[in-house]
Amino acid sequence: MKNKKDFLLLFILSLIVAFCIFKLVETFYFLEYSKIVDVKTLGYKQSLIVFKNKQKLLLFLTLLSFGFAGIIYTILQKRQDVFDQYLRQVKDRLEKISRGDYSMDIGEMEKLGDLYDDLYKLVLELKEKADQNYQDKLEIKKSLEDIAHQLKTPLASMEIMLDLEKMEGDESYLKKLEEEVEKMTYLISSLLALARFDVNEVRLHYREVHIRDLLLSSLESLDSILEKKKIEVDVNGPDFSIQGDFSWLVEAFINILQNSLNYGERKIQIHLARNQTYKEVRIQDDGPGFQEGDLQKIFHRFYKADEDSTGVGIGLNLAKTILEKHNASIVAENREGGLFIIKFYED
DSSP states (O other): OOSHHHHHHHHHHHHHHHHHHHHHHHHHHHHHHHTTSOGGGGTOSSOSOOOSOHHHHHHHHHHHHHHHHHHHHHHHHHHHHHHHHHHHHHHHHHHHHHTTOOOOOHHHHHHHHHHHHHHHHHHHHHHHHHHHHHHHHHHHHHHHHHHHHHHHHHHHHHHHHHHHHTTTSOHHHHHHHHHHHHHHHHHHHHHHHHHHHHTTOOOOOOEEEEHHHHHHHHHHTTHHHHHHHTOEEEEESOOOEEEEOHHHHHHHHHHHHHHHHHHOSSEEEEEEEEOSSEEEEEEEESSOOOOGGGTTTTTSTTOOSSTTSSOOSOHHHHHHHHHHHTTEEEEEEESSSEEEEEEEEOO
């Protein structure tokens, strides 16, 4: 209600309404009076009201409509001004809160009323929770970085010693020590990766990824284990593509496949499927399967179903984290061996 067009529209509507009311009253009066007196013999045809000067009638209706439109316009304008002022106050308060200004003015609170109080409480609670969560994640990330930094120096020294001792020392002892170094290196890199995912510092580079290419690259990284255990891998089902970060997805599948290879005996079956809702990868080994109590825990960080295993209990947790970042899920089941079911959902 801030321009001449609005007022003109109100005026025209008021004029139409005034004219219609006038005609309605005039017709009703004529019909009622004609029931008593034969008004036609008196010279009246359709109306008892005779305006000798129609310009005066038009002027009267115009002035009446103008006045009515003015009153309505003024009322609506005042309501609009009050509403606009209210919105400006809410906007100003939100801007101040976003800048960290939580000071309260009594006059401002009275103007905004209950809305200000509820809005302030809600925003303050959300901000406090967000700040606390972010600080907690930063503390975790800092702790992991400190651990990694402290471990890097002795690891580097151990690697140098290994190289020297290989020339003249006990090869079997050195091999075991080398395996421990590799395990520590993997643990550090995995923890740092998880820390980066926790605080959303990992930037995924999405592109079209064919699932068979992804599996092939993952299996190539596990060639030594495949040859050592003489396990056959059979991939069946139609190839499909997904949108994702190839390198991180390879990392996820390496960890999943490695778990299947550790417990498999002769064969790993990988079945590919798709439907209108999701695309699926099933990885099944022919080993003893999972203990029932382990099915809900194997994706937890640092959880090891077998305490005597050489793993560090972080690979499956990292794989699950990576998959969830790609709008995918993973579950474990027992199905004549251990079975992992990965589902990539359509965006």
